[in-house]
Amino acid sequence: MPRSTSARAGLQSSAEAAETVFYEALQAADVDMLMRVWADEDDLVCVHPGGPRIVGAAAIRASFEQILSRGVLRITPERVLRTNTLSCAVHSVVERVQMQADPGDTKFAFVLATNIYIKTPDGWRMVLHHASPGTAHEVAEVIATAERLH
Template sequence: MSAPHTDVEQVEAANAAFYEAMERGDFEDLSALWLAPSDLGVDEEYHDPADTGVISCVHPGWPVLTGRGEVLRSYALIMANTDYIQFFLTDVHVSVTGDTALVNCTENILSGGPAPTGSEELGPLVGQLVVATNVFRRTPEGWKLWSHHASPVLTQNDEGEDEDTPS
């Protein structure tokens, strides 16, 4: 595959890299994909990094997390407690304006944890449907995540009542 040339292609590649790092459980790669004050030319020795480019994240059912420490700690916790996760992205839409890009997509998530018996096999796999909005900023090193917001999709059961997406 050739290198992405347009802004939209570059944002699509950055978005895919985010989900691939999650699937691999690669915390270092995932951390490098998030915007840092230094990406915006902010010298943290002389400026409060909270004043510029504060990142944020909302995982389904979680409160909003702000700042690199909180956001990256949440991913470390997720990775430490998830033996298997795979994202099938659908309905991906990318919009770029200047140095900001917006990606809306549906995350079809398949995940599993340890088997209840304590064996080394995966426990039952659980499926979840989530809509996500990822906001990216252009940096000298490429597009970096500025914000991720994910929310579960409610479905209706046979009685027509809303419920969380079935597992």
């Protein structure tokens, strides 16, 4: 089902810009903004860490509404590797995740994510977000890199 004209406002001129909006929407717990990043395709796919394959915009929206209703979620993309062509972009991201369900109850994790964007007549839009739990190796690598940079 096509989105409204107002939902199409602010479409992205690059896959990098679309990804920025995606992570800003997660930080703000703004499902409407988050869904504006997704393409108007029937076969959109999203996999959350340890979860099943979710297909379609309505199901993806419902999954993010459920996740974002659980508390404050901060996701910081790090160590992004990009492969771009004229009409497709694949971003491999290490996500630093901080979730606070209750005051004083903060949990941390590292997640490995792949975000795929396609260039549409309406701009760059996401067609796949696949996230998996990070391994101890990725965690150590991200922490070691962060320590060298600061």
